[in-house]
Every structure is written in C-alpha cells, then in structure tokens.
Amino acid sequence: MRFLFLLFILLPILEMVVLIKVGSIIGAWNAVALVILSVFIGIEVIRRQGFKTTLRARQKMAAGELPAMEMLENLAIALGGLLMLIPGFITDFLGIFLLIPPVRRFLVRRWLTATGMKVQQTNIYEAEFHREPTWQNDQTHIHHTIDGDYTREQDKEDPENRNC
Incomplete structure (x- = not known):
C-alpha cells in the first residue's frame, strides 16, 4: 500500500517540482516541448524495439x-513506453532506461533473481513430451519404400462412375 501511495501522490509532486526547476532553467515552453517530444520519441522506440x-x-x-x-522484455518495453507517455522528466528518465x-x-x-523465478530455455516438444522423440534421430526409414493399396471414397459409393 505504501508503494501505491508513493506512486500516486509523491511521483506527481516530484514531477511538478522537476518540471518547474527545468522550466526555470530552459524556459517553460522549452520544458513543455521536451515533454511532448519525449512522448513521440517513446512511441517510435516502442514501435521499433517491440517489433524486434x-x-x-x-x-x-x-x-x-x-x-x-x-515476453518479459516486451513487458519491460511496454512499461517503458507507458512511463514515456506519462508527462514528466522522472518518468521519462525511467522509461528511457x-x-x-x-x-x-x-x-x-x-x-527474476530477486523474485526467485527461473526462466528455463527449453524446447517446446521436449517440454510437452518430457523426452526427445526417437523418430527424429532414426535415419533408417529415409531410404525405405512403403508399399500399400488405396481406394477412393467415391469409388466405394458409385462403382459405375469410375474415372480410371
């Protein structure tokens, strides 16, 4: 709960203080232009890195x-983009990171290490079957011919209408 308090109360106050300080140094309209520019830069970076x-x-x-x-990196990109879209220099700085x-x-x-989670890079097929399929390693079936007979379903239904 304290984290939410800090996020929703203190962060906007800190953003306003930083915006006022930067505005007093470079000018109010320049500070506003930087905030708007960061939104467009954030959108472009999200689009490119998210695609990659x-x-x-x-x-x-x-x-x-x-x-x-x-997937975790895409989540971090989305969070960074959200931080870039929020007006202010602190959130822009965190979003750029x-x-x-x-x-x-x-x-x-x-x-991942702080939460104790492990990301195991594994093959989907091995994870699904819990073993490697033997037919992939068996190369003896490659040069064998399989002999067999077949009939068409049409041929069974209407023997007079054969196209052979």
Whole structure:
C-alpha cells in the first residue's frame, strides 16, 4: 500500500517540482516541448524495439523454444513506453532506461533473481513430451519404400462412375 501511495501522490509532486526547476532553467515552453517530444520519441522506440523483440519471440517459437525472456522484455518495453507517455522528466528518465536493450535485459534478469523465478530455455516438444522423440534421430526409414493399396471414397459409393 505504501508503494501505491508513493506512486500516486509523491511521483506527481516530484514531477511538478522537476518540471518547474527545468522550466526555470530552459524556459517553460522549452520544458513543455521536451515533454511532448519525449512522448513521440517513446512511441517510435516502442514501435521499433517491440517489433524486434516480437520477431525474436516468433523465431524462437518457430524453432520450438519457449520465448520467455522475449515476453518479459516486451513487458519491460511496454512499461517503458507507458512511463514515456506519462508527462514528466522522472518518468521519462525511467522509461528511457527500460527502452535501452542492455539495461532492459539486465533489469529483467535482476528482477527474476530477486523474485526467485527461473526462466528455463527449453524446447517446446521436449517440454510437452518430457523426452526427445526417437523418430527424429532414426535415419533408417529415409531410404525405405512403403508399399500399400488405396481406394477412393467415391469409388466405394458409385462403382459405375469410375474415372480410371
């Protein structure tokens, strides 16, 4: 509860103090322009980095791996983008940190170790079956011919209407 109090009461007060201080140094309209510019920069960075991280997650899924780190990075990108959209210099500063890839990866790993969670990079097929399928390693079936007979369902229903 204290965290929410600090977040919703103290953060806006601190943002206003910093905005007033920066506005007194560089001018009020310049400070407002910087805040608006940070919103547009944040949106562009989120779009680009979110796309790259989502692409890496799709590649891992196509390779049969669980994209756990990529999903956590996408969450960090979304949080960084949300912080960039909130007007103010403190939230912009925190959002920029989350949008820098090496810093973001470090913070995600640090958060995982602090919470005691483990992200296991494993193959989806191995995780599903708990063992490696034997048919993938068996190369003896490659050069064998399989002999068999077949009939069409049409041929069974109407023997007079054969196209053979």
